[in-house]
Amino acid sequence: MNLHEYQARELLSRYGIVFPEGSIASTPAEVRDIASRIGTVVIKAQVHTGGRGKAGGVKVARNPDEAAEHAKRILGSTIRGLRVGRVLVVPAATIATEAYVGLIVDREAGAPVLMVSPAGGVDIEEVAGKTPEHIHRATIDPRYGLLPHQAMALGFHLYRDVKLVRAAAELMQRLYAAFSALGGTLVEINPLATTPDGTLVPLDAKIVIDDSELPRHPKLAELRDPESEDPSEQLARAAGLSFIKLTGSVGCCVNGAGLAMATMDLVKFYGGEPANFLDIGGSSNPQKVVAALRIITADSSVRAILFNIFGGITRCDDVANGIVQATRELAVRVPIVIRLTGTNEAKAVAILTEAGFAALTDMDQAVERAVYLASPERGR
Amino acid sequence: MSIFIDDRTRVVVQGITGRDGSFHARQMLAYGTSIVAGVTPGRGGERFEDRVPVFNLMSQAMQETDPRPNTAVIYVPAMNAAAAIYEAADAGVELIVCITEGIPVLDMTRVMPYLRERRVRLIGPNCPGLISPGKSKVGIIPGNICRAGRVGVVSRSGTLTYEIVHQLSTHGFGQSTCVGIGGDPIIGTRFVDCLAAFEGDSETDAVVMIGEIGGTDEQHAAEFVRSSMRKPVVGFIAGRTAPPGRRMGHAGAIVSGAGGGAADKIAAFEQAGIRVMQRPADVVPLLTEAR
Numbered sequence: 001m002n003l004h005e006y007q008a009r010e011l012l013s014r015y016g017i018v019f020p021e022g023s024i025a026s027t028p029a030e031v032r033d034i035a036s037r038i039g040t041v042v043i044k045a046q047v048h049t050g051g052r053g054k055a056g057g058v059k060v061a062r063n064p065d066e067a068a069e070h071a072k073r074i075l076g077s078t079i080r081g082l083r084v085g086r087v088l089v090v091p092a093a094t095i096a097t098e099a100y101v102g103l104i105v106d107r108e109a110g111a112p113v114l115m116v117s118p119a120g121g122v123d124i125e126e127v128a129g130k131t132p133e134h135i136h137r138a139t140i141d142p143r144y145g146l147l148p149h150q151a152m153a154l155g156f157h158l159y160r161d162v163k164l165v166r167a168a169a170e171l172m173q174r175l176y177a178a179f180s181a182l183g184g185t186l187v188e189i190n191p192l193a194t195t196p197d198g199t200l201v202p203l204d205a206k207i208v209i210d211d212s213e214l215p216r217h218p219k220l221a222e223l224r225d226p227e228s229e230d231p232s233e234q235l236a237r238a239a240g241l242s243f244i245k246l247t248g249s250v251g252c253c254v255n256g257a258g259l260a261m262a263t264m265d266l267v268k269f270y271g272g273e274p275a276n277f278l279d280i281g282g283s284s285n286p287q288k289v290v291a292a293l294r295i296i297t298a299d300s301s302v303r304a305i306l307f308n309i310f311g312g313i314t315r316c317d318d319v320a321n322g323i324v325q326a327t328r329e330l331a332v333r334v335p336i337v338i339r340l341t342g343t344n345e346a347k348a349v350a351i352l353t354e355a356g357f358a359a360l361t362d363m364d365q366a367v368e369r370a371v372y373l374a375s376p377e378r379g380r
Numbered sequence: 381m382s383i384f385i386d387d388r389t390r391v392v393v394q395g396i397t398g399r400d401g402s403f404h405a406r407q408m409l410a411y412g413t414s415i416v417a418g419v420t421p422g423r424g425g426e427r428f429e430d431r432v433p434v435f436n437l438m439s440q441a442m443q444e445t446d447p448r449p450n451t452a453v454i455y456v457p458a459m460n461a462a463a464a465i466y467e468a469a470d471a472g473v474e475l476i477v478c479i480t481e482g483i484p485v486l487d488m489t490r491v492m493p494y495l496r497e498r499r500v501r502l503i504g505p506n507c508p509g510l511i512s513p514g515k516s517k518v519g520i521i522p523g524n525i526c527r528a529g530r531v532g533v534v535s536r537s538g539t540l541t542y543e544i545v546h547q548l549s550t551h552g553f554g555q556s557t558c559v560g561i562g563g564d565p566i567i568g569t570r571f572v573d574c575l576a577a578f579e580g581d582s583e584t585d586a587v588v589m590i591g592e593i594g595g596t597d598e599q600h601a602a603e604f605v606r607s608s609m610r611k612p613v614v615g616f617i618a619g620r621t622a623p624p625g626r627r628m629g630h631a632g633a634i635v636s637g638a639g640g641g642a643a644d645k646i647a648a649f650e651q652a653g654i655r656v657m658q659r660p661a662d663v664v665p666l667l668t669e670a671r
Binding site: 105107111112128129141142143180183184185210211212216242244254256257258259261262264265267269274277279310312313341343 | 458459482483484485486488489490492493508520521522524525535536537538539540541542543546563565566590592593594595596597616618619620621622623626628629630631632633636638658659660661
């Protein structure tokens with residue numbers, strides 16, 4: 001789960017990381033008020049995407065009128081497809097240097113890794129691609145935490161002044177404490193600035209929480225911004241489905257994530273484009289099938305629906321019942337292609353045949369048929 | 381021989397009285413797996429299906445079962461699954477198979493050094509487990525789709541594995557062992573471990589490896605195939621059409637950073653001489669060609 005910058009600042013400040021003052025606003029009038037209180041400000045769109053600056057989502061304003069002007073333009077606009085509902089307003093800072101400090105879970109090491117770079121203020125993956133020698137890392141043994149010498153060593157990669165090095169090491173410890181306690185998969189400060197008089201100032205913060213930690217942290221789960229995702233994805237989460245909206249015309253409903261990906265790939269192989277990724281999961285509750293069909297049919301670009309079910313634990317007859325029930329409840333206007341094989345396959349075919357559906361058992365045949373039915377040629 | 385499990389595998393089921401645990405314990409018993417004990421705190425003294433003794437603790441299951449169990453399979457809910465792994469490792473089993481999905485990744489960073497110190501093999505988490513057809517099944521892979529034979533299968537997925545195993549079985553390619561290593565970012569047993577085991581297994585002639593987007597384990601596997609394997613390997617990568625930055629169901633299936641995309645993995649496979657399937661149905665012709 002992605003958190004907004006303002007949420008990340010608020011959480012990290014509880015772990016003793018001190019940010020410049022900042023206020024959240026959702027109207028130009030509020031932004032004007034804040035600017036008249038603090039002078040020259042930076043207005044920052046709160047959306048879950050990098051590169052906000054380049055996309056016009058971060059603006060400096062020298063007076064309240066200018067601040068209100070910028071706010072009017074940013075609020076309600078969309079940045080990389082995401083609507084801006086809120087802005088963070090912070091005092092403009094005079095910056096001497098910009099560094100990067102971030103924690104991730106490294107798959108290779110199977111451990112948290114702290115990364116720093118003196119080349120801050122830009123996307124760290126860009127630095128990693130272009131100048132990997134500017135990134136310094138420490139692998140953390142979670143049994144001992146971030147050891148003081150590891151933090152100091154990374155601090156010396158950022159600064160010469162030992163006072164700054166110590167301050168940075170202290171900040172890294174607090175950042176790790178937050179990462180570890182909140183169950184982060186990413187916690188970063190970018191940029192971590194210094195002022196000309198030699199103080200450390202964190203200017204931006206990002207936190208991604210491991211979704212699997214949320215049952216442990218119900219308060220964190222409440223921070224999810226419903227506006228930040230596609231409405232269909234919200235519906236899917238509520239129904240316990242794993243769903244990602246894509247741009248094609250073949251709606252896919254599959255059991256299991258790997259098979260769902262392979263099905264999308266096969267749609268593409270036969271010249272079609274998948275409209276979504278959808279995994280109905282291991283259990284075979286007919287209600288899940290109903291929810292899945294509801295979500296897929298709400299997408300107006302879907303021209304055919306493809307079910308691909310491999311019955312292992314999932315029973316094919318349960319899915320068949322779900323399809324029959326769902327098509328009674330919903331007005332499905334596009335053709336449905338059903339492929340089921342495995343546990344209770346024969347029962348499923350009987351249920352579907354009786355309800356007037358054709359059921360296939362071969363995956364390639366089913367995908368080819370769905371791609372054909374969804375193709376624009378057929379519509380003409 | 382098969383790998384990791386065979387007819388000497390003696391299993392303790394952790395969470396044997398739960399919804400998933402009891403269902404799959406019955407399935408394993410029906411398949412012929414030797415389930416010698418179950419564990420559910422508070423249910424010690426009961427018998428599961430009138431035959432398998434249930435204990436409160438793993439340590440009791442180990443001490444009071446003769447012959448001693450050597451394998452634990454975990455069907456415990458996600459928030460307690462890491463605790464179950466520690467308990468199994470401490471009790472002294474050699475192999476732990478963790479089916480549970482949704483274990484926090486930081487829990488796994490703490491579990492891994494604990495297992496390394498005790499030299500315990502973990503398969504999973506978030507995996508379907510493994511099966512050596514005709515000998516033993518530990519986990520949830522449907523036994524009826526498998527046939528005993530000489531192809532090793534290793535995969536990060538569940539139902540996609542079943543799809544491909546089904547193709548193999550119906551076309552006369554039986555399996556020595558099918559291992560689902562799991563879809564999480566941090567897993568106990570990786571592709572390379574399984575490839576090394578299959579290479580050393582006298583009952584395996586060829587290997588089918590089913591990877592997906594996310595991470596770089598497939599690249600390491602390809603390097604291992606190139607440098608250290610003589611047996612032919614056929615590979616598949618799921619997620620060619622997955623958009624970057626989105627998690628495709630499995631916690632580990634996300635393209636982020638270098639090397640995580642399908643194209644990079646396929647290229648690594650091809651460079652290592654692995655025959656790459658364009659689609660699941662290619663597995664049979666490619667294996668036939670490799671033989």
